[in-house]
Amino acid sequence: MTGYASAQLGTSQGSTSAEAGHPASRRLGLEIRSVNSRFLDLSFRLPDELRPLEPALRALVTQKIRRGKVEVRAALDSGDASTLPDLTPRLLQRLGSLQDVVQSWLPNAAPLSVAEVVRLCANTHSTQEDWSEVAQTLARQALESMLQARAQEGERLATMLHDRLGQLRALTLQAVPLVPRLVEQQRQRFMERWKEAMGLAEGSAAPEAAQDRALSEATAFAIRIDVAEEVTRLQSHIDEIERLLQQGGEIGKRLDFLIQELHREANTLGSKSAALELTRISVDMKVLIEQMREQVQNIE
Structure with missing residues (x-):
């Protein structure tokens, strides 16, 4: 600082x-x-x-x-x-x-x-x-x-961090309803492709076996794109940072670690995203987190 x-x-x-x-x-x-x-x-x-x-x-x-x-x-x-x-x-x-x-x-x-x-x-x-x-x-x-x-500057930094945390929380809340919707959309797409494949196969494969395979593939893909855990951890890290800011004292190094974890979760959210809206949310999160990272290095 x-x-x-x-x-x-x-x-x-x-x-x-x-x-x-x-x-x-x-x-x-x-x-x-x-x-x-x-x-x-x-x-x-x-x-x-x-x-x-x-x-x-x-x-x-x-x-x-x-x-x-x-x-x-x-x-x-x-x-x-x-x-x-x-x-x-x-x-x-x-x-x-x-x-x-x-x-x-x-x-x-x-x-x-x-x-x-x-x-x-x-x-x-x-x-x-x-x-x-x-x-x-x-x-x-x-x-x-x-x-x-330094204490006066710390108060200004805390105000800035609370503002960025509020924006991060709002972005997280935007991502929450998207998760089940995306999983259901992907499941519907697999089922449609299965029906198309069954029509082209002209009965060469057993319908039950083909349906089970399609549902299995849809489930596996849904698991890969499910970002519910990342969203939950983002919310948990935001809560912990706000708690530390309220607590005060020597919190700089703990904030450093939590900012790294925030960036990790936001990056994973973007890499697993199957929708443009989630990608945009991930990018906006990483911009806010980077702004916080620069300022957290000033805090003792």
Whole structure:
């Protein structure tokens, strides 16, 4: 099932900005995206600083989501674009000493630029930051928002499925009176052919034996074209799907199986059909079932 949610939260670092005189803040943003998939396919895109948090985030997501292609993204940035890391004299002195050591061994090495010094100071400080609690808080918020969005989409899908089930039930009811009528029509056709054959045979075969053979053939053919069992199973599967939709919960995989069974019965109905009207009903059923199959894959 598709869904999207994001959450952001800032935290104060331990150092104090020399210019602003207050703790420098950083912001963690987390996004969760979900698209349709029959199984759970979970992937993470995290900055290196947050890689150690992946197992905890994975466990949190799998507790709430059972199905879908889910992607979790996280990004770190400063809470204020004008906020710079705390460039303390001790840290700058250390960077200068390191630069002198490097240039003593590599005389052609370029000196550090201001931007590189700022970046190195920011990275040095960021390694001391513990984002585990903040990341889990954001993940819970994003999951809650996404689950609410998925629940709304689930209601729309349930409405659509109820509509298609109603149409399937109507088609099934159209097929019910056709079954005995078709069997009787086929029996009458065999009897007519038998009478024609008896007239052409001019008494060469025993009438009783020929009639028994004709009735036997008519009965066997009637059994082959009888779709009463398929119609009954169609109705049973429709009832079960409606029951599951009313029940709710994790019903996606059961719905998958029932949709396959619906398609099987509708296909058999068409292959055994001895009338154009039943063939049309079978085709209409398979169109509706295919529409349901596409949407059922979205349901968890």
